[in-house]
Amino acid sequence: MILSQTIPLDQDAVPDRAAIRADMEAARSAFHRLLDSLTDEALARPCAVSKWTVKEVLAHIIINLEQATPMMVKQARKGKEMPKFLETRLGHWLNYKLAVWSVRKATRESLAQRYDAAHANLLKLLAGARDDEWQRPTAYPDGRPLTMETVFHVPAEHLELHAAWIRQTFKRA
Numbered sequence: 001m002i003l004s005q006t007i008p009l010d011q012d013a014v015p016d017r018a019a020i021r022a023d024m025e026a027a028r029s030a031f032h033r034l035l036d037s038l039t040d041e042a043l044a045r046p047c048a049v050s051k052w053t054v055k056e057v058l059a060h061i062i063i064n065l066e067q068a069t070p071m072m073v074k075q076a077r078k079g080k081e082m083p084k085f086l087e088t089r090l091g092h093w094l095n096y097k098l099a100v101w102s103v104r105k106a107t108r109e110s111l112a113q114r115y116d117a118a119h120a121n122l123l124k125l126l127a128g129a130r131d132d133e134w135q136r137p138t139a140y141p142d143g144r145p146l147t148m149e150t151v152f153h154v155p156a157e158h159l160e161l162h163a164a165w166i167r168q169t170f171k172r173a
Contacts, residue, residue: 021126024155030156032161035115039059039165043108046169048168055103055111061115062111064154071083073148075138076133076147077136077148087140087142126152137151
């Protein structure tokens with residue numbers, strides 16, 4: 001697939017960084033509200049729609065912010081597709097194991113601190129993006145097209161997806 005033919009690109013278009021930053025800040029606030037709304041017992045509860053605990057789901061959100069999104073920004077800056085490994089059975093298994101391992105000694109405070117540190121790193125990446133990098137075509141592992149601009153919106157979308165899992169867990173209780 002030739003990505004430049006599947007994404008209508010305006011090579012001179014530079015997105016509104018303030019709007020992207022506002023989206024990222026809104027996601028950060030939403031994460032903290034969600035975390036603050038959960039008791040220690042709630043964090044340990046199995047999630048209704050996966051084999052993960054609520055705490056592991058939160059760790060997964062953070063890991064995406066710490067590792068996956070910066071890697072996606074790096075790939076998008078170069079106009080390279082995302083690694084296909086991310087969508088394999090082994091990739092999903094490793095993703096789960098990393099979330100489980102990362103919360104072994106995690107506290108509510110350490111989860112909040114990790115989110116904030118990863119968020120700050122992404123803000124630096126946003127600030128450092130050059131105007132000529134924004135519209136380089138790239139793609140998710142499944143081939144769906146994206147650009148660096150859409151990559152910066154992934155954390156908010158990812159948070160909302162998994163926050164819905166957590167909300168569903170407590171609706172069933």
